[in-house]
Amino acid sequence: MNLTCIAVDDEPLALGLVSVFIEKTPFLTLVGKYSSAVEALQGLHDQKVDLIFLDIQMPDLTGIELARVLGQAQQNGAGPRIIFTTAFNNFAIEGYKVDALDYLLKPFNYEEFLRAANKAKAYFELINRPAPAPAVAAAPVATEPEEDSLFLKVEYQLVRVAFKDILYIEGLKDYVKVHLQGSNKPILSLTSLKALEDKLPARKFMRVHRSFIVSLDKISSLTRNSIQIGTMTIPVSDQYKDAFSVFLSKWT
Numbered sequence: 001m002n003l004t005c006i007a008v009d010d011e012p013l014a015l016g017l018v019s020v021f022i023e024k025t026p027f028l029t030l031v032g033k034y035s036s037a038v039e040a041l042q043g044l045h046d047q048k049v050d051l052i053f054l055d056i057q058m059p060d061l062t063g064i065e066l067a068r069v070l071g072q073a074q075q076n077g078a079g080p081r082i083i084f085t086t087a088f089n090n091f092a093i094e095g096y097k098v099d100a101l102d103y104l105l106k107p108f109n110y111e112e113f114l115r116a117a118n119k120a121k122a123y124f125e126l127i128n129r130p131a132p133a134p135a136v137a138a139a140p141v142a143t144e145p146e147e148d149s150l151f152l153k154v155e156y157q158l159v160r161v162a163f164k165d166i167l168y169i170e171g172l173k174d175y176v177k178v179h180l181q182g183s184n185k186p187i188l189s190l191t192s193l194k195a196l197e198d199k200l201p202a203r204k205f206m207r208v209h210r211s212f213i214v215s216l217d218k219i220s221s222l223t224r225n226s227i228q229i230g231t232m233t234i235p236v237s238d239q240y241k242d243a244f245s246v247f248l249s250k251w252t
Helices: 012-024 037-044 063-075 089-097 110-127 193-199 238-249
Strands: 003-008 028-034 051-055 081-086 102-105 149-154 157-162 166-171 176-180 187-189 205-209 212-215 226-229 232-235
Touching: 003 012, 003 037, 003 110, 012 028, 012 051, 012 110, 028 037, 037 051, 037 063, 051 063, 063 081, 081 110, 102 110, 149 187, 157 187, 166 193, 166 232, 193 205, 193 212, 205 232, 205 238, 212 226, 212 232
Parallel strands: 003 028, 003 051, 051 081, 081 102
Antiparallel strands: 149 157, 166 176, 166 212, 176 187, 205 212, 226 232
């Protein structure tokens, strides 16, 4: 698959670097480069573009504003998708609110650029994949109700903990601390973070650090490298950044 791309940046050096990276990537074709979002918007009327590498801080029309202009076409599946390129990490949430595919923080190298480009390629391959043939209806299968809690060994007893009450879990050497909503005192349990991770539903919890698991619906804010839950800032380590990026891409 080949993706047509444009680069948009008001800094000549940054625009030149992104253009070189695009031309260096076999499955990307550079069809335009622009020093302003206004120029890019005019260019988008003249040709079909799959992907935009877009700076955020620009005069007249910012990258976020351009993304909002293009938003309706994206919802209809006709518009280009966006990878933001910026020197400011405080725009991460805004970037994902306009459904950007990825967010490259300057200065970035070719390896980081290629990772984002591959994510875009995977996205376009997925949406262009032929629909599977309709399956023959099968008899309904009875399913067990989903678990909503787990039991933790606390001192000499088993304590039931509801998933909805968990804010985040902190791993210590031989114990875990389970921090609960509405409680100033965490539960201390003799188990490993890995053993607990295997018991938690993946759609509700995510491990973001060798020492932390977070409850996804308790996140109050986030950046590329950290998560805020209440007053607690939790780092995202390199080992878990790929999975975290997938979650970020769905943040709206």
